[in-house]
Amino acid sequence: MRTGGGNTYTVAGDALRESAKGTFIREKALPVNVLEYTPVLGEPSKNLFNKETVTGNRFINTTTGKEAVPTDGSIVSASAFIPVKTNTTYTLSHTFWFIGAMYGVDKKVVQSITTKTFTTTGDTLFVRVSVSDTVLNVLQLEQGTTSTGYTSFGGKLANNSVGTSKV
Numbered sequence: 468m469r470t471g472g473g474n475t476y477t478v479a480g481d482a483l484r485e486s487a488k489g490t491f492i493r494e495k496a497l498p499v500n501v502l503e504y505t506p507v508l509g510e511p512s513k514n515l516f517n518k519e520t521v522t523g524n525r526f527i528n529t530t531t532g533k534e535a536v537p538t539d540g541s542i543v544s545a546s547a548f549i550p551v552k553t554n555t556t557y558t559l560s561h562t563f564w565f566i567g568a569m570y571g572v573d574k575k576v577v578q579s580i581t582t583k584t585f586t587t588t589g590d591t592l593f594v595r596v597s598v599s600d601t602v603l604n605v606l607q608l609e610q611g612t613t614s615t616g617y618t619s620f621g622g623k624l625a626n627n628s629v630g631t632s633k634v
Contacts, residue, residue, distance in 0.1 A: 511622040515557075516596070516608040518620065520547035526597035532568040532576035542600040548574065548593040549608065558584045559596065560607040560614040567596035584612055 499506060521544035525534040534545050543563060548570065551557060559566070567580040569591040577590045587594070598606050605617050 507624065509622050509624040512618050512620055513609045514607045514618045514620050515549050516546060516606050516620060518603050521545060521598065527567045527595045529566065529568055529579035529581060532570060544598050544600055544603060546596045546598065548595055551587050551591060551594050553587055553589050553591055555610060556584065556586045556612055557608060557610055558612060558614050560617065561602040563597050563599045567594055569594050
Protein backbone atom coordinates (compact mmCIF):
# COMPACT_ATOMS: atom_id res chain seq x y z
CA MET A 468 0.00 0.00 0.00
CA ARG A 469 1.26 3.47 -0.85
CA THR A 470 0.03 6.91 0.05
CA GLY A 471 0.42 10.17 -1.79
CA GLY A 472 -1.45 13.38 -2.37
CA GLY A 473 -3.93 12.48 0.36
CA ASN A 474 -4.85 9.22 -1.40
CA THR A 475 -4.10 5.62 -0.53
CA TYR A 476 -3.32 3.18 -3.32
CA THR A 477 -3.43 -0.60 -3.02
CA VAL A 478 -1.25 -2.56 -5.40
CA ALA A 479 -2.59 -6.02 -6.15
CA GLY A 480 0.45 -7.33 -8.01
CA ASP A 481 -0.03 -9.24 -11.25
CA ALA A 482 -3.84 -8.94 -11.23
CA LEU A 483 -3.63 -5.15 -11.26
CA ARG A 484 -0.89 -5.14 -13.88
CA GLU A 485 -2.91 -7.46 -16.11
CA SER A 486 -6.12 -5.44 -15.77
CA ALA A 487 -4.23 -2.21 -16.52
CA LYS A 488 -2.54 -3.59 -19.65
CA GLY A 489 -2.90 -1.10 -22.47
CA THR A 490 -4.00 1.67 -20.11
CA PHE A 491 -2.40 5.00 -20.91
CA ILE A 492 -1.39 7.10 -17.89
CA ARG A 493 -0.63 10.72 -18.64
CA GLU A 494 2.72 12.22 -17.64
CA LYS A 495 2.73 13.49 -14.03
CA ALA A 496 -0.66 11.83 -13.36
CA LEU A 497 0.75 10.04 -10.31
CA PRO A 498 2.76 11.63 -7.51
CA VAL A 499 6.39 10.47 -7.47
CA ASN A 500 6.10 9.06 -3.92
CA VAL A 501 3.60 6.37 -5.03
CA LEU A 502 5.96 4.85 -7.61
CA GLU A 503 7.87 1.63 -6.92
CA TYR A 504 11.06 3.19 -8.30
CA THR A 505 12.76 6.54 -8.23
CA PRO A 506 12.25 8.15 -11.63
CA VAL A 507 15.04 9.93 -13.45
CA LEU A 508 13.98 13.55 -13.72
CA GLY A 509 14.94 16.02 -16.39
CA GLU A 510 13.93 18.32 -19.18
CA PRO A 511 12.54 16.54 -22.26
CA SER A 512 13.61 17.71 -25.70
CA LYS A 513 11.19 19.92 -27.62
CA ASN A 514 11.58 17.40 -30.49
CA LEU A 515 9.04 14.58 -30.08
CA PHE A 516 10.23 12.66 -33.17
CA ASN A 517 12.56 9.75 -32.44
CA LYS A 518 14.34 8.67 -35.62
CA GLU A 519 15.52 5.48 -33.89
CA THR A 520 11.97 4.05 -33.77
CA VAL A 521 10.90 4.45 -37.41
CA THR A 522 9.95 1.59 -39.71
CA GLY A 523 11.80 1.89 -43.01
CA ASN A 524 10.15 1.56 -46.43
CA ARG A 525 6.73 2.35 -44.96
CA PHE A 526 4.39 5.34 -44.82
CA ILE A 527 1.29 6.07 -42.76
CA ASN A 528 -1.95 5.77 -44.72
CA THR A 529 -3.78 8.94 -43.63
CA THR A 530 -7.20 7.27 -43.95
CA THR A 531 -6.62 3.94 -42.22
CA GLY A 532 -3.67 4.95 -40.02
CA LYS A 533 -1.93 1.72 -40.96
CA GLU A 534 1.55 1.34 -42.39
CA ALA A 535 1.75 0.83 -46.14
CA VAL A 536 4.56 0.13 -48.59
CA PRO A 537 5.22 2.91 -51.10
CA THR A 538 4.66 1.80 -54.70
CA ASP A 539 5.99 4.95 -56.39
CA GLY A 540 9.65 4.48 -55.48
CA SER A 541 9.51 6.90 -52.53
CA ILE A 542 12.20 6.43 -49.90
CA VAL A 543 10.15 6.98 -46.76
CA SER A 544 9.82 5.78 -43.17
CA ALA A 545 6.91 5.62 -40.72
CA SER A 546 7.25 6.88 -37.16
CA ALA A 547 6.26 4.92 -34.10
CA PHE A 548 3.31 6.13 -32.01
CA ILE A 549 4.29 9.52 -30.57
CA PRO A 550 2.44 10.59 -27.39
CA VAL A 551 0.88 14.07 -27.71
CA LYS A 552 -1.45 16.36 -25.76
CA THR A 553 -5.11 16.76 -26.69
CA ASN A 554 -6.34 19.99 -28.30
CA THR A 555 -2.76 21.15 -28.89
CA THR A 556 -1.05 22.56 -31.98
CA TYR A 557 2.11 20.87 -33.31
CA THR A 558 4.44 21.66 -36.20
CA LEU A 559 6.68 19.46 -38.32
CA SER A 560 9.92 20.93 -39.63
CA HIS A 561 9.61 19.03 -42.93
CA THR A 562 6.69 17.35 -44.67
CA PHE A 563 6.11 14.62 -47.15
CA TRP A 564 3.11 14.50 -49.49
CA PHE A 565 1.29 12.08 -47.19
CA ILE A 566 1.85 13.16 -43.63
CA GLY A 567 0.20 10.95 -41.01
CA ALA A 568 -2.64 10.35 -38.61
CA MET A 569 -3.90 11.04 -35.08
CA TYR A 570 -4.92 8.15 -32.83
CA GLY A 571 -7.03 7.70 -29.70
CA VAL A 572 -6.49 5.60 -26.60
CA ASP A 573 -7.19 2.38 -28.55
CA LYS A 574 -4.69 3.47 -31.24
CA LYS A 575 -7.45 3.70 -33.84
CA VAL A 576 -7.44 6.65 -36.24
CA VAL A 577 -9.15 9.78 -34.97
CA GLN A 578 -8.19 12.10 -37.83
CA SER A 579 -5.71 12.51 -40.70
CA ILE A 580 -2.74 14.85 -40.57
CA THR A 581 -2.42 16.54 -43.95
CA THR A 582 -0.53 19.75 -43.14
CA LYS A 583 2.80 20.69 -41.60
CA THR A 584 1.05 22.41 -38.67
CA PHE A 585 -1.93 20.64 -37.10
CA THR A 586 -4.04 20.69 -33.95
CA THR A 587 -4.87 17.47 -32.16
CA THR A 588 -8.48 16.67 -31.31
CA GLY A 589 -9.88 16.16 -27.82
CA ASP A 590 -9.58 12.40 -28.39
CA THR A 591 -6.02 12.37 -29.76
CA LEU A 592 -3.34 10.76 -27.59
CA PHE A 593 -0.82 9.72 -30.27
CA VAL A 594 0.32 10.69 -33.75
CA ARG A 595 2.32 8.88 -36.41
CA VAL A 596 3.98 10.63 -39.33
CA SER A 597 5.58 9.68 -42.61
CA VAL A 598 9.04 11.09 -43.22
CA SER A 599 11.25 11.17 -46.29
CA ASP A 600 14.51 9.40 -45.51
CA THR A 601 16.37 12.45 -46.89
CA VAL A 602 15.30 14.44 -43.79
CA LEU A 603 15.15 11.59 -41.27
CA ASN A 604 18.14 12.96 -39.33
CA VAL A 605 16.76 16.50 -39.06
CA LEU A 606 13.00 16.05 -38.74
CA GLN A 607 11.47 17.79 -35.75
CA LEU A 608 7.93 17.51 -34.38
CA GLU A 609 7.30 20.14 -31.74
CA GLN A 610 4.51 21.85 -29.90
CA GLY A 611 3.50 25.24 -31.32
CA THR A 612 2.77 26.91 -34.64
CA THR A 613 6.37 27.60 -35.69
CA SER A 614 9.20 25.27 -36.56
CA THR A 615 12.31 26.25 -34.58
CA GLY A 616 15.96 25.19 -34.83
CA TYR A 617 16.61 21.45 -34.75
CA THR A 618 17.13 19.71 -31.42
CA SER A 619 17.68 15.97 -31.19
CA PHE A 620 15.09 13.72 -29.53
CA GLY A 621 15.73 12.89 -25.87
CA GLY A 622 16.38 15.40 -23.13
CA LYS A 623 18.67 16.68 -20.41
CA LEU A 624 18.91 15.16 -16.95
CA ALA A 625 18.11 17.36 -13.98
CA ASN A 626 21.12 18.07 -11.76
CA ASN A 627 19.52 16.18 -8.86
CA SER A 628 18.73 13.07 -10.96
CA VAL A 629 22.18 11.55 -10.70
CA GLY A 630 23.73 10.94 -7.32
CA THR A 631 27.13 12.29 -6.50
CA SER A 632 28.28 9.42 -4.29
CA LYS A 633 30.79 6.97 -5.72
CA VAL A 634 29.52 3.54 -6.64
